Amino acid sequence: MSELQSRNVPVTIARLARHLGLSAGTVSRALNNYPDIAEKTRKRVQKAALELGYRPSSSARRLARGIIETVGFVLPTTRNQHSDPFLAEILNGLASELSLHDWDLLVASVPKGQNEIDVINRLAGSGKVSGFVIARTRREDDRVNYLRKSGLPFVAQGRTDTPDDYSWLDIDNEQAFMDAVSYLRDLGHAKIAFLGGDPTLNFAWQRRNGYLRAMADQNGHIGVGYLIDGVTDELSAFHATRRLLTITEQDRPTAILCVTDAVAIGAMQAITHAGLTVSRDISIMGFDGLPIGEAVQPALTTLHQDSYEIGREVGRMILDLCTNSPSAPTQTLWQAKLTPRASVNRPGGNPA
Amino acid sequence: MSELQSRNVPVTIARLARHLGLSAGTVSRALNNYPDIAEKTRKRVQKAALELGYRPSSSARRLARGIIETVGFVLPTTRNQHSDPFLAEILNGLASELSLHDWDLLVASVPKGQNEIDVINRLAGSGKVSGFVIARTRREDDRVNYLRKSGLPFVAQGRTDTPDDYSWLDIDNEQAFMDAVSYLRDLGHAKIAFLGGDPTLNFAWQRRNGYLRAMADQNGHIGVGYLIDGVTDELSAFHATRRLLTITEQDRPTAILCVTDAVAIGAMQAITHAGLTVSRDISIMGFDGLPIGEAVQPALTTLHQDSYEIGREVGRMILDLCTNSPSAPTQTLWQAKLTPRASVNRPGGNPA
DNA sequence: AACGGTACCGAAAGCGCTTTCGGAAGTCAA
DNA sequence: TTGACTTCCGAAAGCGCTTTCGGTACCGTT
Incomplete structure (x- = not known):
């Protein structure tokens, strides 16, 4: 308790181990719930980790485990701004679902002079993301075609003309x-x-x-x-x-x-x-x-x-795709709900 | 050329080095433009890297250099959905600016039962982001207060009631x-x-x-x-x-x-x-x-x-904050542009 | 011919974590 | 008491990259 996290010197696993008189490996296994750790020391380690404010470095963790735990979302390039009132909601739902599993959402845009493929390529190539979510699909969509043949996990929010062999969620x-x-x-x-x-x-x-x-x-x-x-x-x-x-x-x-x-x-x-x-x-x-x-x-x-729910479901789908072994594509079709209000009436204006 | 990127076996720097008959260190320095590499071999390395499709792993790179190169954006928790038509545009501008410098944008949402502070804490603590951008500031804003005292670099899009000692960009x-x-x-x-x-x-x-x-x-x-x-x-x-x-x-x-x-x-x-x-x-x-x-x-x-430009400028600001040594906060005030159209007229309806 | 100087590259340590492997205790039965 | 198991932990290698350090080879001087 006396030596709290001191800001400038981040507390590493080695520090924590020394503090506890244990080895780094033991601390790691204790925190990751390996079975070969005495319950007593596990508690001790967890308590100390909390007190010292230990947070495993995600870069190191990812490097060691060879995982990414991040999905990429490439913002659709659209000429007229504000054109998509759903985007924010979809992102919200998506990020929410991902965060439940400690995954991250990386949002990228397409700079002038590049296209979406370049961006996808760069993100996946440098190991920044393990999968993609794309939105606003076109009937013939370069992104989908590229991702399809690349073998990268991805979920499309919206189908294309040939929607058979990949995962998507769409409104009917x-x-x-x-x-x-x-x-x-x-x-x-x-x-x-x-x-x-x-x-x-x-x-x-x-x-x-x-x-x-x-x-x-x-x-x-x-x-x-x-x-x-x-x-x-x-x-x-x-x-x-x-x-x-x-x-x-x-x-x-x-x-x-x-x-x-x-x-x-x-x-x-x-x-x-x-x-x-x-x-x-x-x-x-x-x-x-x-x-x-x-x-x-x-x-x-x-x-x-419901854009938020669409985002969440897409999140579940991409998580499933990234974590489980490759399986058949999941394709989900949701029905929109008709909401009658006053702008529609019988022809001639006689109230319905 | 014969041995192109074979998908399942990602090409690491060691592979590339072996291919070239060089050491990994040399390859690294060649690609990162160190001065102590013969121009001839630098060209050779760059060419081979391109051909083999070598992409440095960002986790490894980040771990080795102790950098993050990612800014976090915590989506504002808002009760009524679609309430912010600017968010998407701001994100777009922000991501664009960041990508110019090979930085990433991590978008997080606030799960039920947590608050923004928890999310900020988690992202920064595990070294996932090196700074934050926040939007939709309140007059009294917990996020700003927390970030302020935490010492983390951040830029607020919008001020608070006491805007003196941090960086922000706001519309006047x-x-x-x-x-x-x-x-x-x-x-x-x-x-x-x-x-x-x-x-x-x-x-x-x-x-x-x-x-x-x-x-x-x-x-x-x-x-x-x-x-x-x-x-x-x-x-x-x-x-x-x-x-x-x-x-x-x-x-x-x-x-x-x-x-x-x-x-x-x-x-x-x-x-x-x-x-x-x-x-x-x-x-x-x-x-x-x-x-x-x-x-x-x-x-x-x-x-x-112009939300897109706001996003870009905020991007420049946070980049500056994260890369340069701590300096005085930058505070930018932009003027909105009055756009007269037909909905305003002289009282009484006489055309202006 | 010996010297200092420069250009260039390899070796190796290290970033912070995970995970395998082996070994020291402790446990139990024969 | 011995042997065979368990239980639990330390040691060490390794993830893919960066960066310091040192050393060879070559250059031009005296």
Whole structure:
């Protein structure tokens, strides 16, 4: 107790051993719960370690054991900033899950002039990470292709076009948008438009497919100009919706399905701005479950996904992949939850 | 060339040395640009290293040199999710800057049952990070207090109430909101309300102070109920604004200054919903520069801060702190940029 | 031819930890 | 009392790299 951790001189295992009159090896085995240590000395060692504030150096530990216990996350390179309100939540969930097992999360970005592959390569090559989590997958994704053939453990949050031989966790976007179409049609909507995002991003592509498939299955008619791609944020949504509103009232959609909540908000703005009323004149539906959807007038009907839980599950998956012997890839599909609110109504504005 | 990196057998410095007929020490010095290596052999070593795909193990390197080259970022524990649209951008900027110097960013979250101090302690104690970046500072911040007395290098993004003896980068929130008040008063607004956030968070407190101080300086009158605290998101903003609108038209504010853009959006919704028109009846002003502000109708007047650049600068600061000998704390104050848009107008709705 | 000086490289110790191996006690049965 | 086990701990090697130290070989001077 008298010789507490003195800041400048970090307490090593050798120090601790000398203090106890034991050898370093014994101290190590005591702390790591080896069976060949007398219970009495184990207690003694643990007590002293606590008192002296001993913390094993993770570099030394990793070197000696040949382990890494760190997963890498390469931030998606996205042109428009703030575009991903989930990233922080996913990171939070991921880091939480990892920390339960004393693993670390290394976050890297892609510097100008490099691509994601370079970064992945560097991190894995120098032994800084033992696996990767990637997000925002594209239909055709270089990162996935590279990781796949490299043999490195990785989990993708979101699939690609050929998702068979690797591990991923994805939202069932296609089903979600089929559900959305059904929901709207059940309310009486026949003229349903779709504001789609960047179709090279797989989540947007899947939602687009869900819309198309459900419309086809249910003999829906997709009017001219009903499907608009490349709507990625509020502003482009605003303009896209204005274009929709130029359609004659006869042919104009009575409902607009939006690829994200952000797009939905932009669409609502355009409708209101055009002197129409959301829900009465045109129903709007989004996807994400952003908090803003509750505050907007009328409140936004949406499909909800829990980013934090996605992060945690992805964490479990990558841990499993990194610690256990190579097994078959785990592939998890989660359903989004439809959250009906006021922005969707029967066509013509009669309350449902 | 014949014996390329064979995946399962990582190429160590010893391997490389044997391959070259040199000693490990020589190879190490060659690659690290020691002066006592013949230029010819240095080239030879570098070439072979490239060909064999040699990557020094970062654990070994760190252990041998006694360095860490990693900064820790503890994710702020926030009750309402998605509440911080900047976090991802700040992380991006931070990671970018760090990677320029081959430093890493370790992101940790606070598991249930622990607090931020525990996490900081653990990361620093086991030598996983050599410094910290913290964000979302409170007026009285345990993390800052702890780090301050621990002697660990750290940079705070945002100050505390007693910001003298540590390094930080902050936006001049007080000045920004004084500017905002001036801007509104110059347009003729006398009745200016303020929707403030969580006053224990310093940025919200500073903005509140800016409002109060400017109103006092300019002999403005703060009407009853004009100042509402605890408005943190769109929904609470919606309700708070409804409360403002219950004031008689005579005394009702002609402009509402909002602590964030998200709050401003909620306020706009409430105004529109009440049958009034933003900008003509009531001017709205936010802070952040979110993209949604451009899409909303009318477009939101705001004060802009560039999160990515904030992240980069914080990166430079923490690098400086970690690599150089302890010096005086660097304290940087950045000004937000006022971005006039349509949501602010002269009182009475006459275009400015 | 002997000298000091320089350029270059190998040997070896060490970073802090883990883990195998062997040996000194102690235990028990015959 | 001896032998065979256990129990428990120390010694030592090793993880992959860095860095100091010293030594050889070569250079140019006197």
